[in-house]
Amino acid sequence: MKNNIQPKTDYLRLYGELKSERATWLPAWKDLCAYLAPTRGFFDGQTPNQGRRLDHKTLLDSDPCLAVEILSAGMMSGLTSPARSWFDLGLAPRELSDAPGVREWLTEVKKRLEDAFAASNVYSTLHMFYQEIAVFGTAAFLLEEDPQKGIRCRPFTIGEYCLGTDSLGRVNRFGREFFLTVPQMREAFGLENLPPSLLVSSAPNRYHKIIHLILPNKDYSRECLDNRRMPYLSVYLTESGHLLRQSGYREFPVIAARWEVKHAADAYGRGPGWKCLGDVKMLQKMQKAKLVALDKNTNPxxxxxxxxxxxxxxxxxxxxxxxxxxxxxxxxxxxVQADLSSLENAISSVRSTVRAQFFADVFLMLSAQNYSNMTAAEVAERHQEKMLVLGPVLERLKNELLDPLIDRAFALLYRQGFLPPAPESVQGLKMKVEYVSLIARAQKAAGLSSLVQGINYAATLTAANPQVGERVDYNRALEEGLNALGVAPALLKNSEK
Known part of the structure; x- marks a missing residue:
């Protein structure tokens, strides 16, 4: 087979193109970082272990940062809570899931996936992921195999990576810069792969920039799946273009999601932070004006x-x-006669606007609500109404975060032997993932009211004409209702029993 591997200069050119596409986004990210996420972001040639001074003259009011924390915690508990099950596995069509031995296999696979998520750093990475996507509109992490725990994540912060998309708007290219010392490079890539100029360096503990690229492989071959013929190519280069390692991935290993995209060709997204940045700046200015007024009142x-x-x-x-x-x-x-009460009311109004943009009121209102005079059904309905606000966000995160995360984790664990072998009756079939998280159940339960109304209407007509009741499939209605409530199908007996 002819070797069409691109020369090293092409890799540097491709990475330069990704950086050029990212350049127009950097000013907005730096602004968002300064006002909403002062501990996030990696800009302007920073190196590891390099502290960054926080501008407390700008961040006089911490309420916007608190709103970000509330949203990330709410998304964590609502989408991917480590304390409760948030996904179920099945097969399409659904009847195959009830075949002998299949349900037990699906249950065991789900349990081992959950164990792998809990044992690894997946949940801590997801918490940072939700913070990043809330502020910057884009978040990404790398999911790789781990010999001990099965999987491990490498989280990224905004500014340290670049993304590229295919013709359908899906992220399929990734590039990043990171830094290693010579001893660390020797451990990661081997002594024989390092450039001679680094081996004679007089400062072995100085950091050197490394470029990592993940691209669709032009030399992909189904017949020869060695690490250089896999669907995705992975290369590590020095800043001068010296090739340190070349390998590949069977699946795209980067989980990258956008909150929302303005255009299908955009590689990066926009999130709540983009919408309320002006309000946050106004809030900080108003807090500064209030402090000046207080100072003049007490020390004119x-x-x-x-x-x-x-x-x-x-x-x-x-x-x-x-x-x-x-x-x-x-x-x-x-x-000095400052109207501090009016100023405080204006500050409170802006705070409420910022919190609403980050959906903090959705999550906090549930805990502050007085449920003493409400039935359990009314409490559940109120809870579902609040969670439905995040419905559109869930759809995008389902396609760009949850589905790729479970698919990639399943593939890594299966190839390492952490999962039980599939029964012969289902080998080659595509697995179906059903999400049963808090927000997913709220979405499904919204359609339960129409189902109940339909059943009640049929019951009313049945009282007048008993033949109407014979046309209603109550068993199927029970299954659909329990599915909308997120109840496990294992609670139902099969038709034979």
Whole structure:
């Protein structure tokens, strides 16, 4: 087979193209980082273990950062909670899932996937993922195999990676810069793969930039799946273009999601942070104005008589001596009458707007609601109404986060032997993932009311004409209703029983 592997200069050119596409997004990301996520982001040639000074003159009000934390915690508990089951496995058509031995196999696979997620750093990575996508509109992490725990994640922050999309708008290219010392490079890539110039370096602990690219492989071959003929090519380069390692992936290993995209060709998304950045800047300015007003009220500017002897003592009980009998030695330069209550009301209004943009009111209102005079059904319905606000976001995250995460994790664990072999009756079939998280159940339960209304209407007609009731499949209605509520199908007996 002819070797069509691209020369090293092409890799640098491709990475340069990805960086050029990203360049127009950097100013907005830096602005968002300064006002909403001061501990996130990797810009302007930063290196590891390099602290960044926080601008507390800008961040006078921490409420926007708290709103981000509430949203990320709410998304974590609503979509991928480590404390409860958030997905089920099945086969299409559904009847295949009830075949002998298949349901037990699906249950065991789900349990081992959940165990692998809990044992690895998946959930801690997802929490950072939700923070990033809420503020910047884009988030990504790398999912690779781990010999001990099966899988492990490498989280990224905005500014340290680049993305590219295919003709359908799906992310299929990835590039990043990271830094290693010479001893770390020797451990990661082997001594024989390092450039000679680094081996004679007089500063072995100095950081060197490494470029990592993941691209669709032009040399992909189904017949020869060695690590250089896999569907996706992975290359590591030095900044000068020296090839450190070349390998491949069977699946695209980067889980990258966008909150929403303005155009299908956009590689990066926009999130709630983009919409409320102006409000956040206004809030910080209003807080600064309030502090200045308070300062002038408690310590107003003063005028000092020319007859004052020595320095003016403005401390409580302080004495200032002056020569004169009529004019006051020290008096306010002007009267400060700041309307602090109106200013505080305006600040509260802006805070509410910011919290609404980050859906913080959706999550916090549920805990603050008084349920003493409500039935359990009414509480559940109120809970579902609040969660439905995040419905459109769930659809995109399902396609760009949840589905790729489970597919990639399943493939990695299966190839390493962490999963039981599939029964012969289902080998080669595509697995179906059903999401049963809090937000997913709220979406499904919204259609339950129409189902109940239809059954009640049929019951009313049955009282007048018993033949109407014979046309209603109550068993199927029971299955659909339980599925909408997120109840496990294992609770139902099969037709033979």
């Amino acid at each position: 500017p003063v005028m000092v008589s020319a007859n004052v002897q020595g320095e003016v003592n403005l401390l409580p009980g302080g004495i200032t001596r002056y020569n004169g009998t009529t004019d006051a030695a020290v008096k306010p330069a002007y009267q």
